[in-house]
Amino acid sequence: MSLGEFDLIARYFKRPAKRSPLGVGDDCALLAPAAGMQLAVSSDMLVEGRHFLSTVDAERLGHKALAVNLSDLAACGAKPLAFTLALALPSVDEAWLAGFSRGLFALAHLHGCELVGGDTTRGPLNICITVFGEVPAGGALLRSGAKVDDDIWVSGTLGDARLALEVFRGTLSLPGELFERARARMELPTPRVALGQALRGIASAALDVSDGLAGDLGHILAASGVGATLDADACAAQVAIGAETNALDVDTLRACALAGGDDYELCFTAPPSRREAVEQAGREASVPVTRIGRIEAQAGLRIVDAQGRPITQRYASFDHFG
Amino acid sequence: MSLGEFDLIARYFKRPAKRSPLGVGDDCALLAPAAGMQLAVSSDMLVEGRHFLSTVDAERLGHKALAVNLSDLAACGAKPLAFTLALALPSVDEAWLAGFSRGLFALAHLHGCELVGGDTTRGPLNICITVFGEVPAGGALLRSGAKVDDDIWVSGTLGDARLALEVFRGTLSLPGELFERARARMELPTPRVALGQALRGIASAALDVSDGLAGDLGHILAASGVGATLDADACAAQVAIGAETNALDVDTLRACALAGGDDYELCFTAPPSRREAVEQAGREASVPVTRIGRIEAQAGLRIVDAQGRPITQRYASFDHFG
Numbered sequence: 266m267s268l269g270e271f272d273l274i275a276r277y278f279k280r281p282a283k284r285s286p287l288g289v290g291d292d293c294a295l296l297a298p299a300a301g302m303q304l305a306v307s308s309d310m311l312v313e314g315r316h317f318l319s320t321v322d323a324e325r326l327g328h329k330a331l332a333v334n335l336s337d338l339a340a341c342g343a344k345p346l347a348f349t350l351a352l353a354l355p356s357v358d359e360a361w362l363a364g365f366s367r368g369l370f371a372l373a374h375l376h377g378c379e380l381v382g383g384d385t386t387r388g389p390l391n392i393c394i395t396v397f398g399e400v401p402a403g404g405a406l407l408r409s410g411a412k413v414d415d416d417i418w419v420s421g422t423l424g425d426a427r428l429a430l431e432v433f434r435g436t437l438s439l440p441g442e443l444f445e446r447a448r449a450r451m452e453l454p455t456p457r458v459a460l461g462q463a464l465r466g467i468a469s470a471a472l473d474v475s476d477g478l479a480g481d482l483g484h485i486l487a488a489s490g491v492g493a494t495l496d497a498d499a500c501a502a503q504v505a506i507g508a509e510t511n512a513l514d515v516d517t518l519r520a521c522a523l524a525g526g527d528d529y530e531l532c533f534t535a536p537p538s539r540r541e542a543v544e545q546a547g548r549e550a551s552v553p554v555t556r557i558g559r560i561e562a563q564a565g566l567r568i569v570d571a572q573g574r575p576i577t578q579r580y581a582s583f584d585h586f587g
Numbered sequence: 588m589s590l591g592e593f594d595l596i597a598r599y600f601k602r603p604a605k606r607s608p609l610g611v612g613d614d615c616a617l618l619a620p621a622a623g624m625q626l627a628v629s630s631d632m633l634v635e636g637r638h639f640l641s642t643v644d645a646e647r648l649g650h651k652a653l654a655v656n657l658s659d660l661a662a663c664g665a666k667p668l669a670f671t672l673a674l675a676l677p678s679v680d681e682a683w684l685a686g687f688s689r690g691l692f693a694l695a696h697l698h699g700c701e702l703v704g705g706d707t708t709r710g711p712l713n714i715c716i717t718v719f720g721e722v723p724a725g726g727a728l729l730r731s732g733a734k735v736d737d738d739i740w741v742s743g744t745l746g747d748a749r750l751a752l753e754v755f756r757g758t759l760s761l762p763g764e765l766f767e768r769a770r771a772r773m774e775l776p777t778p779r780v781a782l783g784q785a786l787r788g789i790a791s792a793a794l795d796v797s798d799g800l801a802g803d804l805g806h807i808l809a810a811s812g813v814g815a816t817l818d819a820d821a822c823a824a825q826v827a828i829g830a831e832t833n834a835l836d837v838d839t840l841r842a843c844a845l846a847g848g849d850d851y852e853l854c855f856t857a858p859p860s861r862r863e864a865v866e867q868a869g870r871e872a873s874v875p876v877t878r879i880g881r882i883e884a885q886a887g888l889r890i891v892d893a894q895g896r897p898i899t900q901r902y903a904s905f906d907h908f909g
Contacts, residue, residue, distance in 0.1 A: 312710030388634030
């Protein structure tokens with residue numbers, strides 16, 4: 266069965282437009298942020314074998330493709346508005362398209378984020394989403410605002426997605442039920458959209474953890490011109506699924522927490538005077554927040570254990586060209 | 588030589604930010620259209636073998652990747668502001684990246700269009716650009732505004748890009764100098780950005796011709812609920828390079844003009860009372876505009892020759908999944 270490009274768009278991706286004056290189908294979509302608001306924009310491209318395994322369920326992939334973009338909006342404290350989807354497909358597989366669009370639109374609907382345009386073409390599987398959110402002018406959370414003595418926080422859990430990846434790679438094994446939960450963390454990440462908005466005016470800097478906490482935190486340090494000390498064991502304790510089995514040694518847990526990748530949690534900084542406000546933001550957003558370190562004047566990232574002893578192991582960020 | 592993702596972004600794609608409060612490198616870019624303006628947004632994905640040949644020069648590809656997106660803004664009458672770039676590359680080839688970014692930024696600079704964000708990953712070559720432009724609220728050119736008795740116009744020339752493609756495919760041959768010019772039309776399309784803006788308030792409907800004139804015009808007819816008659820020979824006369832050789836028969840010229848693809852000209856409609864205004868817009872934008880047909884109440888597209896005789900040959904649009 267063969268569907269043409271325009272039929273494909275109409276069948277799987279056309280939805281009545283609400284937010285945009287035009288829906289999918291004209292040359293451009295039209296967007297206007299409300300008065301006093303800026304538009305936050307982010308693009309992410311997902312490639313088979315790099316960002317997802319070829320075996321992933323289409324519905325989960327539809328979720329993840331949008332989730333990683335919403336996570337960028339969350340990191341800026343922006344409220345999701347709309348997105349465009351560009352999709353290269355090796356063939357028209359209607360079961361795959363139905364699943365993909367189901368997962369995509371379920372998450373879009375949850376966040377009131379509307380598909381306003383896009384492009385489809387034949388080619389090696391590639392999913393490129395550009396997402397648009399709204400943030401009060403001057404109110405976006407940036408990477409560059411961390412100050413000496415700020416606490417470093419992380420939301421939710423760390424490293425569980427990496428556990429699942431290592432099971433797929435055959436370097437680890439987990440009991441079936443724990444593996445399925447780790448796999449869900451890898452394939453169905455939860456963008457911390459409500460938390461990002463709740464942290465506006467509280468966090469001094471923020472980003473989302475996609476390539477591994479230690480490396481990603483390095484971007485905040487570089488942009489802010491500061492250094493930090495990070496508590497590796499406070500991070501390792503955030504590997505929720507790892508904590509439920511005694512099959513994993515401390516080095517594995519630290520590595521998954523600090524360099525796991527695919528977490529889509531928020532790492533952010535805030536002055537110690539705002540600790541209660543941060544905790545309150547976490548409660549409002551129904552996501553735990555944990556202090557894992559401290560911003561310092563001395564450049565560089567120092568990683569210590571629970572007793573404050575330096576750990577010399579290097580935790581490199583996932584680099585798509587490394 | 589190996590460059591990491593972040594080095595790659597910094598070396599080839601980082602530019603001082605002017606329009607965006609943030610440049611490349613934070614989680615999101617921030618944009619705000621001026622008061623009373625809407626943001627026009629379009630995404631296009633380019634895949635090797637579908638949108639460009641693997642032999643194309645990297646600098647020309649950088650130009651084309653942005654040009655096809657600017658062409659969508661032109662079709663809406665929007666002024667370019669900014670774009671994001673997502674790039675999947677099979678390997679880090681510095682000569683290729685240097686050429687690609689040179690072509691990309693030369694065109695971006697010409698149109699005052701700033702790179703504000705993006706993503707790079709390893710994968711089969713894929714270029715996804717999302718472009719942002721500004722248009723007065725309510726002033727965008729849409730596909731849906733064509734009215735019965737409106738003239739149908741096209742800008743510039745048609746079909747020359749297709750001539751080059753057919754030479755590459757070995758189905759045609761052209762003298763060397765003509766081939767190089769046709770190849771430049773295929774590889775270095777000129778988005779009609781100034782014309783699109785000049786046509787605001789004059790054209791009743793518009794789109795850009797990317798998949799072939801006859802098929803693309805069909806989108807205006809469908810969106811506007813009208814039909815049309817198109818003069819195939821007026822269209823064939825727009826094949827500028829074809830007109831310089833007697834090696835091409837009339838059927839080839841008509842087919843290239845009506846179904847060639849890759850033209851990136853504007854096809855638009857306007858009331859006969861606005862003919863002088865249309866001509867003036869063309870002069871202001873330094874691009875010829877030609878009347879090629881008429882909007883009619885009767886649904887469907889009728890194609891006739893210079894004597895008004897029906898042509899029954901079907902000119903299908905290029906369909907990326909056909």
